[in-house]
Amino acid sequence: xxxxxxxxxxxxxxxxxxxxxxxxxxxxxxxxxxxxxxxxxxxxxxxxxxxxxxxxxxxxxxxxxxxxxxxxxxxxxxxxxxxxxxxxxxxxxxxx
Numbered sequence: 001x002x003x004x005x006x007x008x009x010x011x012x013x014x015x016x017x018x019x020x021x022x023x024x025x026x027x028x029x030x031x032x033x034x035x036x037x038x039x040x041x042x043x044x045x046x047x048x049x050x051x052x053x054x055x056x057x058x059x060x061x062x063x064x065x066x067x068x069x070x071x072x073x074x075x076x077x078x079x080x081x082x083x084x085x086x087x088x089x090x091x092x093x094x095x096x
Contacts, residue, residue, distance in 0.1 A: 001050070003088040009041055011086060012078065016040065016059060019076040020066055030067040030074065052092065056080060 002008040017035050024030035033039065043049065043065065051058040056077040063069040080093065087093045 001088065001091045001093055002083075002086045003091070008083075008086045009044060011083070012044060013037060013040060015078055015082065016044065016076050019078075020061070020074055023074055024067070028067070028071045030071060034066040053077065057083060057093075 017037070017040055020030060020035050021032075024032070034043075043061070044059075049059045049061065051060060056079045059076045059078070061067075061074040061076075063072055066074050083093075
């Protein structure tokens with residue numbers, strides 16, 4: 001999906017981390033240690049997180065990944081416009 005030579009993690013990591021932190025509330029707790037940069041970097045390497053949606057790339061973190069089961073699934077949408085410079089030209093999003 002992302003072009004070679006691009007450091008897509010440097011762009012994606014702070015965006016995803018910031019959005020997850022916004023979702024951590026007293027009523028919907030998350031695990032701060034799970035989204036520390038090194039741990040989140042490893043999570044972002046898993047291909048099963050990414051879903052193509054109209055207008056955005058959606059990352060879905062299942063229960064237990066970044067929060068307790070009772071908090072459910074956490075989702076982060078990153079607009080394609082934000083990521084467009086990172087797309088591989090002949091990848092699935094290169095034509096956007």
